[in-house]
Amino acid sequence: MTNQKENTSRNDRIYAVIREIPPGCVLTYGQVAMLAETPRGHRLVAAALRGSGSLLRLPWQRVVAKHSRKKGRIATKGDDATEQRALLVREGVSVDPAGLISLEAHGWLPID
DNA sequence: AAGTTGACGGATG
């Protein structure tokens, strides 16, 4: 048989990775995809989070877009962005007015 | 069935 179960669990792996991000830390979509064994699946991570819903109790706020080599950025828009910023600040993550976050200070994985 | 979309990322101008 083919690896159909891998397909089914792809989404679950993404959730599993996000669930293991410690408070006060952030990961980029690309990093989550990499840890979830989906090397170029950064867009799939975004899709998974968008379709997840809040009942999963997923720390979605810890997933940010990579803005530059050492900076992350809140990728949500509207009210979600406001909520994400509040949740992060509440965890001790410093977020710039523009929504930028220092990956060196708060990134879960080392940058270089 | 084929084109469009998206909570992205990297390269280029």
Next chain:
DNA sequence: TCATCCGCCAACT
């Protein structure tokens, strides 16, 4: 530094 384009992969129309 900011704006734009192309690539990636599944879901949606």
